Amino acid sequence: MSGAPPTVMPILATPLGVASIPDSEQINSALCGLFAQRIAADHRPQRNPLRFSSTDDLMEWPQPPVRQLAHAMLGAVYSMVGSLNEFTEAQLRSFKLEARAWFTVVRTNGSVPAASYPLTSWCAIYCVAAPPLSEDRADSGVVRLYESRLGTMFQDASNSTMRVPYTQSHYVWRPVAGEMVIFPASLTHEIALLRAGGELTLVTARIRFTAPGQQGLGRW
Amino acid sequence: MVGSAIKVHPLFATPFAEVRLPACERLNRELATLFLQRETDEHRNPTPSHVPQAETFESRFNLFRWTDACVQELRGFMLNAVAQMVMATTSLKAEDLARLTFQNHTWFHISRYAGSFVAHNHPLASWSAVYCVRAGESVPQHPDSGVLRFLDVRQGANAYLDPANASLHRAFALTPLEFKLEAGQMVIFPSYVFHEVAPFYGSDTRITVATNCWFA
Numbered sequence: 001m002s003g004a005p006p007t008v009m010p011i012l013a014t015p016l017g018v019a020s021i022p023d024s025e026q027i028n029s030a031l032c033g034l035f036a037q038r039i040a041a042d043h044r045p046q047r048n049p050l051r052f053s054s055t056d057d058l059m060e061w062p063q064p065p066v067r068q069l070a071h072a073m074l075g076a077v078y079s080m081v082g083s084l085n086e087f088t089e090a091q092l093r094s095f096k097l098e099a100r101a102w103f104t105v106v107r108t109n110g111s112v113p114a115a116s117y118p119l120t121s122w123c124a125i126y127c128v129a130a131p132p133l134s135e136d137r138a139d140s141g142v143v144r145l146y147e148s149r150l151g152t153m154f155q156d157a158s159n160s161t162m163r164v165p166y167t168q169s170h171y172v173w174r175p176v177a178g179e180m181v182i183f184p185a186s187l188t189h190e191i192a193l194l195r196a197g198g199e200l201t202l203v204t205a206r207i208r209f210t211a212p213g214q215q216g217l218g219r220w
Numbered sequence: 221m222v223g224s225a226i227k228v229h230p231l232f233a234t235p236f237a238e239v240r241l242p243a244c245e246r247l248n249r250e251l252a253t254l255f256l257q258r259e260t261d262e263h264r265n266p267t268p269s270h271v272p273q274a275e276t277f278e279s280r281f282n283l284f285r286w287t288d289a290c291v292q293e294l295r296g297f298m299l300n301a302v303a304q305m306v307m308a309t310t311s312l313k314a315e316d317l318a319r320l321t322f323q324n325h326t327w328f329h330i331s332r333y334a335g336s337f338v339a340h341n342h343p344l345a346s347w348s349a350v351y352c353v354r355a356g357e358s359v360p361q362h363p364d365s366g367v368l369r370f371l372d373v374r375q376g377a378n379a380y381l382d383p384a385n386a387s388l389h390r391a392f393a394l395t396p397l398e399f400k401l402e403a404g405q406m407v408i409f410p411s412y413v414f415h416e417v418a419p420f421y422g423s424d425t426r427i428t429v430a431t432n433c434w435f436a
Contacts, residue, residue: 137271186376190339193336
């Protein structure tokens with residue numbers, strides 16, 4: 001082996017954005033109260049007693065903490081989209097943004113099954129509240145983004161322990177109150193089983209943009 | 221709309237087989253007893269590839285080397301079914317297979333309340349199979365308790381949906397495939413297919429045997 005080392009670059013990469021929401025402690029406290037009221041008043045049958053999912057109209061709620069959160073989440077998505085493209089500010093603002101969002105409360109031993117979102121470009125998940133870490137389960141309550149590349153079937157000593165972003169396995173993001181993650185909505189993801197005591201409260205938004213004159217986006 | 225009828229072909233299809241072991245009660249009883257006896261550190265997989273969890277016991281991968289009669293009986297059933305699958309989906313005949321070395325890693329899982337297994341596939345194997353020894357308690361409020369879920373290999377194919385592709389027939393559907401395995405039932409699939417076990421919420425145990433096979 002000789003010569004200069006090769007320049008290694010991530011190609012075919014998946015963008016993942018992580019952002020913190022300003023003044024999140026105050027917002028989160030208010031959101032928890034609002035969500036508790038909604039849960040108490042919601043008599044729809046829930047598919048799983050270990051998690052609660054609201055209706056997906058959260059972005060339309062008028063309460064100030066929800067408006068603050070919506071503004072911050074969508075601002076972060078705009079920022080991420082801007083950083084990934086060559087749009088001018090005027091071009092970016094000419095796009096019509098559409099979003100559906102809901103909150104989910106995951107209880108101990110609960111989880112959210114794997115999903116991806118059709119007709120959606122970006123998925124954002126914001127953490128309102130997270131229980132303490134589980135001492136014996138490192139993946140308790142994480143957002144697990146599934147491996148989506150096809151080259152995982154042949155592994156040997158040289159490619160089975162590669163570093164992020166080249167590692168051939170799922171990627172996990174641990175929800176921390178006040179932080180959010182943004183990724184392509186086509187990426188299958190789940191909320192892993194929550195092993196810690198307490199509740200994990202998340203707000204999930206599916207987002208897309210319509211350019212002036214664009215057609216073909218069906219209704220959600 | 222006029223014109224001749226079109227012929228629809230399943231391109232890029234994923235072969236998938238389901239087979240049932242008839243009169244499996246005695247064998248499953250013996251297997252369950254044996255596995256529960258050997259749910260010990262001596263038989264635990266010492267090098268798990270995923271985050272281990274207390275609610276799901278995973279044995280070493282040498283199950284089919286055990287000499288117990290019930291294990292060997294299951295071995296015959298499972299590996300024969302995999303061989304049938306290979307012949308059904310390739311041009312290989314029995315005599316071709318007989319010239320190959322048929323290798324396997326085989327293990328059992330015992331899942332208790334909230335036990336699950338993260339989505340994964342099996343590199344360096346061609347065919348995988350899962351046999352159900354005991355389905356475990358069915359829990360009405362958790363309809364997907366313990367389901368074996370296969371993820372669509374056509375990643376991203378469901379990113380654009382409209383009324384014309386949102387309800388395709390099962391062979392073409394852009395959704396995961398879920399199996400609530402019953403005792404004696406086995407599924408066989410290509411090892412590249414990502415699959416997972418949803419959390420099991422029964423109060424008893426769910427017991428399965430899985431095998432990865434390769435030929436050389």
